[in-house]
Amino acid sequence: MGKLVTEMLKGTLEGIVLAILSGRPAYGYEITAWLREQGFSDIAEGTIYALLVRIEQRGLVDVEKVPSEKGPPRKVYSLNDQGREYLEEFWRTWSFLADRLEQLRKGGK
Amino acid sequence: MTTGSNEPKSRYLQYLEIVTGSLEEKKRYRQYKARIKQLPENYRIAVEALERYLMHFGPADGAGAMAMYDDLAELFEQGAADGTPIRDIFGADPVEFVEAFMANYPLGQYRTRERNRFTSAIERAAGENTTTKDRTD
Numbered sequence: 530m531g532k533l534v535t536e537m538l539k540g541t542l543e544g545i546v547l548a549i550l551s552g553r554p555a556y557g558y559e560i561t562a563w564l565r566e567q568g569f570s571d572i573a574e575g576t577i578y579a580l581l582v583r584i585e586q587r588g589l590v591d592v593e594k595v596p597s598e599k600g601p602p603r604k605v606y607s608l609n610d611q612g613r614e615y616l617e618e619f620w621r622t623w624s625f626l627a628d629r630l631e632q633l634r635k636g637g638k
Numbered sequence: 639m640t641t642g643s644n645e646p647k648s649r650y651l652q653y654l655e656i657v658t659g660s661l662e663e664k665k666r667y668r669q670y671k672a673r674i675k676q677l678p679e680n681y682r683i684a685v686e687a688l689e690r691y692l693m694h695f696g697p698a699d700g701a702g703a704m705a706m707y708d709d710l711a712e713l714f715e716q717g718a719a720d721g722t723p724i725r726d727i728f729g730a731d732p733v734e735f736v737e738a739f740m741a742n743y744p745l746g747q748y749r750t751r752e753r754n755r756f757t758s759a760i761e762r763a764a765g766e767n768t769t770t771k772d773r774t775d
Contacts, residue, residue, distance in 0.1 A: 535734075558720060573729025574722055578713045579739040586742060600719020601712060 535571060542572075544619035546580055547612055550590060554607035557581055581606060589615050663704050670707040673715065681718050684728070685710065691736055695749070702745030710739075 538545075549560055560581075561574045581604070584590050589612035594602040608616065647655070655661060674685050688710070697703040717727050728735050744750040 557716070558722075561726075571730055573727060573735045574717065575713060575727045575735040576729060576738050578709075579735070579742060582709055582739075582742050597719070601715045603716070 538569070538572075541623070542576075543580060543584065544616065544623065546577070547584070547589065547608060547616045547619065550606055550608040551613065551616055554593075554605050556595075556603045556605050558603075584612070660700070663700065666704045667707065670704075670711050673711040677714055677718050680724055681714050684724050685714055688736060692740065695747075696740050697743050697746035698748070700746045702743045702747070706740070706743040709742075 545564070546560060549555065549563060555563075557574070557578050561572065561577050564572050564577070581590075585592055585606070589609065590606045591609045593605045593607070595605050597603045651661070674682060677685065692706070697706060713727070716722075740747075
């Protein structure tokens with residue numbers, strides 16, 4: 530994955546993760562693994578962890594600690610109402626942006 | 639994400655901490671150090687490099703720093719347990735990761751202080767009547 534996609538992802542990764550969590554609760558490693566499968570191969574696990582800390586601080590997700598066989602308990606993240614609201618706003622903004630860019634590409638204004 | 643008791647401190651402890659800094663924080667920092675010591679060597683080396691960066695640019699001390707160190711230990715304990723390669727944790731550009739991580743703990747960062755000071759100065763210079771100053775510290 531090139532530098533450009535990394536830059537473009539910066540503003541959208543939060544929405545992507547919230548969208549993943551809107552399907553079902555997940556822990557950090559599952560989210561990273563899913564993103565890798567989808568071709569976002571350069572995403573650092575640490576970056577996803579930092580993002581999860583941030584959305585937890587902002588109250589967009591609920592966190593449950595689940596004991597694991599190896600290592601510390603895993604934090605399982607699920608989208609809450611506030612997160613769902615934020616995700617809707619994300620999609621609205623995304624549509625606006627995608628629409629305007631498509632017009633630009635077609636040479637309109 | 640803050641721990642520590644809410645019981646009022648004895649007067650003795652209050653005076654003592656003026657001299658020594660928060661004892662609770664010192665204890666938490668020692669606990670963090672002990673957790674890092676348990677990590678496999680390559681993870682430990684990576685965390686220590688990360689710490690050095692955080693010492694320069696991260697929160698100096700206080701609750702912000704302690705929350706940060708707890709989260710840091712958790713990330714690497716999990717990574718070590720899963721056997722996640724160091725490069726997968728840090729990514730191609732480790733600086734990008736550390737900056738994203740650090741941004742979650744604005745309390746006590748000199749950058750936060752200076753950003754707020756700068757923002758207020760520009761608001762004043764622009765003649766805006768504002769009461770938003772020092773939002774996070």
